[in-house]
Amino acid sequence: MAQPINRYKTDLRDFAFLLFEQFKLQDVLGAEPYAEWDESTCNEVLAQVYEFAKTVTGPLNRVGDTQGCKLVDGKVIVPEGFKQAWDQLYEAGWRVLGASSEHGGMDAPMALSVLSDELLSGSNTAFNMYPGLCLGAAEVIAEFGTDDQKHNIVPKMMNGTWGGTMCLTEPHAGSDVGSSSTTATPKGDGTYSIKGTKIFISGGDHDMASNIIHLVLARIDGASAGTKGLSLFVVPKVRDDGTPNDVVVSGIEHKMGINGSATCALTFGDNDGCIGKLVGEVEHQGMRQMFKMMNFARIGVGIQGLAVASSAYFNALEYARDRKQGSSIKEWKNPEAPRVAIIEHPNVRRDLLEMKSKVEGMRALITKLAVHADRLKAIGAKDDASAAYHQGPDRPAHAPREGLLLGRGLPRLREGDPGLRRRRLPQGLAGRAVRARLEDLLDLRGHERHPGDGPRRPQARPGRRQEHPGVPRRRPEVDRGQQGDPGARGRRREPAEGPRGRRRFGDAVPRLVPGPEDGEHHAHGGAFPPHDEQARHRLAPPRRRRLAIEKLKQDGLSEKDKAYYTGKKFSGIYYAMNIVPEVIGDAKTLRACDESPVRMDDAAFGPA
Numbered sequence: 001m002a003q004p005i006n007r008y009k010t011d012l013r014d015f016a017f018l019l020f021e022q023f024k025l026q027d028v029l030g031a032e033p034y035a036e037w038d039e040s041t042c043n044e045v046l047a048q049v050y051e052f053a054k055t056v057t058g059p060l061n062r063v064g065d066t067q068g069c070k071l072v073d074g075k076v077i078v079p080e081g082f083k084q085a086w087d088q089l090y091e092a093g094w095r096v097l098g099a100s101s102e103h104g105g106m107d108a109p110m111a112l113s114v115l116s117d118e119l120l121s122g123s124n125t126a127f128n129m130y131p132g133l134c135l136g137a138a139e140v141i142a143e144f145g146t147d148d149q150k151h152n153i154v155p156k157m158m159n160g161t162w163g164g165t166m167c168l169t170e171p172h173a174g175s176d177v178g179s180s181s182t183t184a185t186p187k188g189d190g191t192y193s194i195k196g197t198k199i200f201i202s203g204g205d206h207d208m209a210s211n212i213i214h215l216v217l218a219r220i221d222g223a224s225a226g227t228k229g230l231s232l233f234v235v236p237k238v239r240d241d242g243t244p245n246d247v248v249v250s251g252i253e254h255k256m257g258i259n260g261s262a263t264c265a266l267t268f269g270d271n272d273g274c275i276g277k278l279v280g281e282v283e284h285q286g287m288r289q290m291f292k293m294m295n296f297a298r299i300g301v302g303i304q305g306l307a308v309a310s311s312a313y314f315n316a317l318e319y320a321r322d323r324k325q326g327s328s329i330k331e332w333k334n335p336e337a338p339r340v341a342i343i344e345h346p347n348v349r350r351d352l353l354e355m356k357s358k359v360e361g362m363r364a365l366i367t368k369l370a371v372h373a374d375r376l377k378a379i380g381a382k383d384d385a386s387a388a389y390h391q392g393p394d395r396p397a398h399a400p401r402e403g404l405l406l407g408r409g410l411p412r413l414r415e416g417d418p419g420l421r422r423r424r425l426p427q428g429l430a431g432r433a434v435r436a437r438l439e440d441l442l443d444l445r446g447h448e449r450h451p452g453d454g455p456r457r458p459q460a461r462p463g464r465r466q467e468h469p470g471v472p473r474r475r476p477e478v479d480r481g482q483q484g485d486p487g488a489r490g491r492r493r494e495p496a497e498g499p500r501g502r503r504r505f506g507d508a509v510p511r512l513v514p515g516p517e518d519g520e521h522h523a524h525g526g527a528f529p530p531h532d533e534q535a536r537h538r539l540a541p542p543r544r545r546r547l548a549i550e551k552l553k554q555d556g557l558s559e560k561d562k563a564y565y566t567g568k569k570f571s572g573i574y575y576a577m578n579i580v581p582e583v584i585g586d587a588k589t590l591r592a593c594d595e596s597p598v599r600m601d602d603a604a605f606g607p608a
Helices: 014-023 040-058 060-068 082-092 110-123 125-144 147-151 154-158 286-322 346-379 384-391 401-408 418-423 425-444 499-512 517-525 529-537 543-552 559-580 582-592
Strands: 070-072 075-077 162-167 182-186 192-202 210-222 230-236 247-253 264-268 275-278 325-329 339-341
Touching: 014 040, 014 110, 014 346, 014 559, 040 060, 040 082, 040 110, 040 247, 060 230, 070 247, 075 247, 082 110, 110 125, 110 286, 110 499, 125 147, 125 154, 125 162, 125 210, 154 162, 162 192, 162 286, 162 384, 162 425, 192 210, 192 230, 210 264, 210 286, 230 286, 230 425, 230 559, 247 339, 286 339, 286 346, 346 384, 346 559, 543 559
Parallel strands: 162 210, 182 210
Antiparallel strands: 070 075, 182 192, 192 264, 192 275, 210 230, 230 275, 247 264, 325 339
């Protein structure tokens, strides 16, 4: 029997640094819509969520992975302790921090909500998937549902009485959602008979809630093919009268690392007894409605990745400080030299610093985007220019407001973007848009720019080097080999961090964008996105380095703060010197447009 043991740890100092030193969340606190929030309250909430993660969900991580979920008499039984953790989570209210108070939430800033979610996901990813999906489904109904659905369903999902899921994938229709064959037949009383099979449904069934609300994409009889003909339905596991709704768990998928999360195959209406209702009152709006939850889930998956990576780093750091092996490199010729902790070995230190720099970069990017959302919500309709800045550039008209989480921070212009196909952007314009986004990503100006900060820097004149305010021609902390880094002496700024790198990558991406005369690349674009993804991953904001250096110049810092800012400084230097420059190689690969995967005959892959 697996024993509860907590291995989750993090550094809340980094959370406070991002929220209140780097991204200045306090600017929007204390006034609507965050009138009830201030800096101390945010810090206290994070401290309490962290304590919850260490004492409640963290110890169950090993239990959940060892026991897994069981399917007994058609019902999913979750691991020991999960039900109690579910009840405690909703009693504390941590899962609905950012939800509207109208539906039982706390109206917290999104930045606080995503960092809280990191703590919960990092301590027990499998468990946190259940309430996470429930919240996403509840928010879809809260935005698009009828008044009856908003008042009678959403509150019960927000307080944990009921669970919730997202049902898109079918055995023959994964990302090709338009091929869905699940049907919805009108019954004449405003309800529909649902019939079909959905697979890979996270949290598809469990015994922690009395009912589960499934959001099911289905095609109403006679509706057009493809995604345009899909509608979204509220399909409860149990009907209002307490009888089963002909939703059957046909199996549980076993996934490494999240055995405690029930990933189910569900059949709807095998006995012609599954009843559903439209989300809202308008048919064929399924994809538009479901995209709200899909975007919510995408953000959640990004937070999961950050959370697990952060936990891995702190556990690796603890092990490196405790594990002794080998002698110091300074005494490698001395067989009698004492054994040292492996953190003293240069290569281990390099590995740890790479982990630290990437984790901090991911957290900074996620927090930055969330604060943009919070500022946008605080601005409302008061300042269109500021709102447009925080919304982000090139937002398609059909995209939800959460779209800024992609548009504000990541260069998403690439092959297959329906917005680009519709607008038919010339390659030069697409290139400028990408470069503008990269400029925001790399934060070359050295500060957060807001409307009203003054005019933008002038365009560079031919033959004249363009200077960037706040960024020296050479980085003193690197060029002078500061803090004992002789290898950095005389090293010039890496091109990937300056205009040259931004220009190379920005010029490369439009080759993936279908222009009016570029049908060939549009057809073969599927060969290129992996490099695009890698390049975007490497462009996390490096501004933390400059901010840490400024902090270290201040008098009266405690030893703990000095250690923190020194770590922040060197993680930024490492990221800039070792991770960001790789974007140049990716840019070259993008520009080469290797079409080998699509030009190669099927038979050439190997014998059948």
